[in-house]
Amino acid sequence: MRGSEVEAVAVILVLGLILVIVFLVKTVRIVPQAFAGVVERFGKYHATLPAGLNMVVPFIDNVRYMIDLRENVVSFPPQPVITEDNLTVSIDTVIYFQVTDPVAATYEIANYIQAIEQLTMTTLRNIVGGMTLEHALTSRDQINNGLRGELDGATGKWGVRVNRVELKGIDPPPSISDAMEQQMRAERSKRAAILTAEGERQSAILTAEGNKQAAILNAEGAKTALILSAEGDREAAILRAQGEAQAIGQVFQAIHDGNPDQKLLAYQYLQAMPKLAEGSANKVWILPSEFSGALAGLGKLTDGAADQA
Template identity: 40%
Template structure:
């Protein structure tokens, strides 16, 4: 990472207290030398020696904060790590390198990648790291922050290239985990642990976005047409079902009306025939009675009656005797139909219909 902020942070980390003191004292001594050289050479020499001593003492002091460790190098040779606290190091020939042990954030700049289905996308991320072994971070890699950032960039492009466009847009957590797993092994060799990776955004290019919008619009129209067709189909089925029920009800009504009309005609015909039959029997009986009256005036003591006449007389005698009247005095037995006639006319069904059963 070559941003100005990153370079300023590295410079500040290496600009220690002893260096500030040494440069300040050196400037002070030089100013004093040029000012007092014409006055007293001995005083000038003493001032120089004093400045050197003060600068040496300042450069020999190292103060390490609680959240960091420092790698000590003396004349280019690695001497070990300085723990938090006050330390004295060889003056003028020592150099320390600061390592922050807190969680640090690395901003991965926006990367362009091609997905597995050949769709260009851009993405950026944030990587959270922590220095676990400052010695390895000092000896194994030149700049662990920059190295981790560059590795995260290439890993982000590789992970996106192995996924489809739909997966890159919907499986953000999976992308984060894949990148973290890919960074773990190489950063472990540097004494750095990748705690987490957060992909901030994955954006298709403008052309892909336009195509996706067209596809989405077409899909919405297709679904609307399907829903409309299904609604019309259900409505047509309901109308057909209603028409069917109406036709069935109408046909049943017409059938019942025809049955009732036919049964009524049959009853009327049977009752007319019964009435005609009854009138014929009465005429025969009346004629027979007149004949009997004429015979009764004859002096003969022997009479011969036809069998039919005796049968009619028996029936007529029953009517004359009033035996055709029912016990409740409401209806004559002669007006009742025998079971055979009732079955022929289906009078039981007619009575059931009339009573509403």
């Protein structure tokens, strides 16, 4: 073969190899995990490629879109919303959504993210527009649930499911924020004053109750002490009276047993006389009528003793 013919054959082989490579590239399609490929044939939807290795007809089939099937998160910038009491608040939202139908997400809506953003704005204005500012600030869950329900119902035909809606922030105007801050400070001061007054009242009540109980206990203790003292005095008096009665009885019994005569009684009577003079208050003596009889008996006793001597 001549050199020119060899060169022609080499060029043909190279071109054939290039065509084979191009053919293989156009035929084999690798779809990543959690993605779906939308295939068009002659500009019309033909099939949906799952994740993994796929084969298509080269130069006829075209993988037009690669749709992400994972849950996506998109944050929308703050939007001004007018409340029922004509106050403008700025609300920014976060949407969690997922494509469930790649074909619908491709052909039913041109840009489903932009559509979700616009639908979120209008729905949020409708929901918050029927609330006062205070109600909107304290009803995040209600707004989230209402917004999610409206979005999920509208995006279902687009092959998109809205899983969750969150309000990142509800920012009232600065003047309203200052007024609310002053109101909260006043409420906190009011609650602190009420709690302080309640504490002082409870303290006074407890102190009074304690003093009352202490007074009652002291009175009961004094009463018990007086009762016990009186009972002790009574028992002592009874015992003294019983002792004196026993002593008198024993003395009387001893005298009765001794059978004393008149002389002995007169002598005992004279021995008791000095005791009558004891004490500084005994200045006047009153002698009983029996005293003369006792002296007479004693005189007779002494005269008899002298005669015997």
